Amino acid sequence: MTLLQTAEQIQTMQIRGAGKIAREAVSALRDHAETLPHTGDASLFIREMEHAAGILLATRPTAVSLPNAIQMVMRDVRTARTEDAARRILREKADAFIWSSRTAIDRIAAMGANHIPDGSVIMTHCNSKAALGCILEAKRQGKDIEVYATEVRPWNQGRLTIKTLNDNEIPTTYIVDSAVRSMMKDVDLVIVGADAITVNGAVVNKIGTSQIALCASEARKNVIVTAETYKFAPRTILGELIQIEERAQNEVLPDDIAAGLPYVRVKNPVFDVTPAEYIDMIITEAGALPPHLAYTIMREYLGWGFDELQNQFLGTLTGSEFR
Numbered sequence: 001m002t003l004l005q006t007a008e009q010i011q012t013m014q015i016r017g018a019g020k021i022a023r024e025a026v027s028a029l030r031d032h033a034e035t036l037p038h039t040g041d042a043s044l045f046i047r048e049m050e051h052a053a054g055i056l057l058a059t060r061p062t063a064v065s066l067p068n069a070i071q072m073v074m075r076d077v078r079t080a081r082t083e084d085a086a087r088r089i090l091r092e093k094a095d096a097f098i099w100s101s102r103t104a105i106d107r108i109a110a111m112g113a114n115h116i117p118d119g120s121v122i123m124t125h126c127n128s129k130a131a132l133g134c135i136l137e138a139k140r141q142g143k144d145i146e147v148y149a150t151e152v153r154p155w156n157q158g159r160l161t162i163k164t165l166n167d168n169e170i171p172t173t174y175i176v177d178s179a180v181r182s183m184m185k186d187v188d189l190v191i192v193g194a195d196a197i198t199v200n201g202a203v204v205n206k207i208g209t210s211q212i213a214l215c216a217s218e219a220r221k222n223v224i225v226t227a228e229t230y231k232f233a234p235r236t237i238l239g240e241l242i243q244i245e246e247r248a249q250n251e252v253l254p255d256d257i258a259a260g261l262p263y264v265r266v267k268n269p270v271f272d273v274t275p276a277e278y279i280d281m282i283i284t285e286a287g288a289l290p291p292h293l294a295y296t297i298m299r300e301y302l303g304w305g306f307d308e309l310q311n312q313f314l315g316t317l318t319g320s321e322f323r
């Protein structure tokens with residue numbers, strides 16, 4: 001698959017989910033480098049790769065895993081002295097990212113399963129590899145669990161989730177998104193993934209997550225967020241906001257129906273923000289932490305503290321390469 005095809009598949013959501021988007025983008029960058037002719041000119045190679053990275057970054061705006069992964073791969077490529085070195089660094093960093101991303105999900109699954117007591121009824125939303133990893137690991141450990149999975153309008157990612165749960169013989173109840181509050185009384189805990197986590201511990205995830213967290217809080221049920229560290233958004237330290245993707249109206253209301261309703265407009269934001277106070281714990285590969293320790297992950301794990309960000313970026317923010 002070419003880089004442009006990968007970009008198109010991310011944009012049209014054939015490739016979706018924050019972790020997978022990051023891994024596929026990085027592997028597209030790595031493969032794209034192989035298609036570029038060897039010229040001996042490092043700066044030409046780096047320029048071509050920056051252009052390719054820009055195409056991938058423009059696909060979807062919210063999942064911070066995408067710019068973070070590209071930054072992790074491109075950071076040292078930018079300062080390489082020779083073309084050969086740039087190519088080698090790019091290959092090594094890309095492979096390392098993909099490997100560590102997969103390892104992170106395994107570690108999160110192992111830690112998350114420890115927080116799922118035997119006999120639990122879990123609610124999940126959307127289709128998160130990290131969240132499902134915890135549920136599948138709990139099942140693998142022999143725990144007797146049940147899942148409530150939401151439909152996730154308008155893209156119905158819930159169908160992917162119930163297929164995985166069914167394939168793993170986990171008793172599952174499929175509900176429409178608006179049934180969440182009614183059903184919360186039957187649930188013990190909520191487990192979801194994340195597209196981005198801000199410095200104040202707010203979690204950006206599929207639209208509807210914040211309503212679920214609110215209902216869970218009202219019913220005094222725990223909300224666990226599962227997120228690899230590359231989903232934390234260092235630039236929020238400098239006050240940058242996470243952009244919430246709005247997709248086409250006709251994903252919600254078909255054009256032929258909309259055409260007959262001239263006074264109706266459709267809004268289709270596909271992510272929302274859950275404030276930290278509705279989240280009990282964020283499970284990362286670096287450990288399980290309360291949301292207000294998000295800054296620690298950015299500084300200790302991703303290596304971006306306030307000073308580093310100020311020196312590196314203030315005045316040069318382009319808005320995309322490291323949200």
Ligand SMILES: O=C(COP(=O)(O)O)[C@H](O)[C@H](O)COP(=O)(O)O
Pocket residue numbers: 016017018019020063125126127128129130131157192193194195205206270
């Ligand atoms: O909101 C979504 C996917 O949204 P979309 O379907 O619009 O991409 C997922 O919960 C997160 O991306 C985490 O997924 P993962 O844990 O797999 O990274």
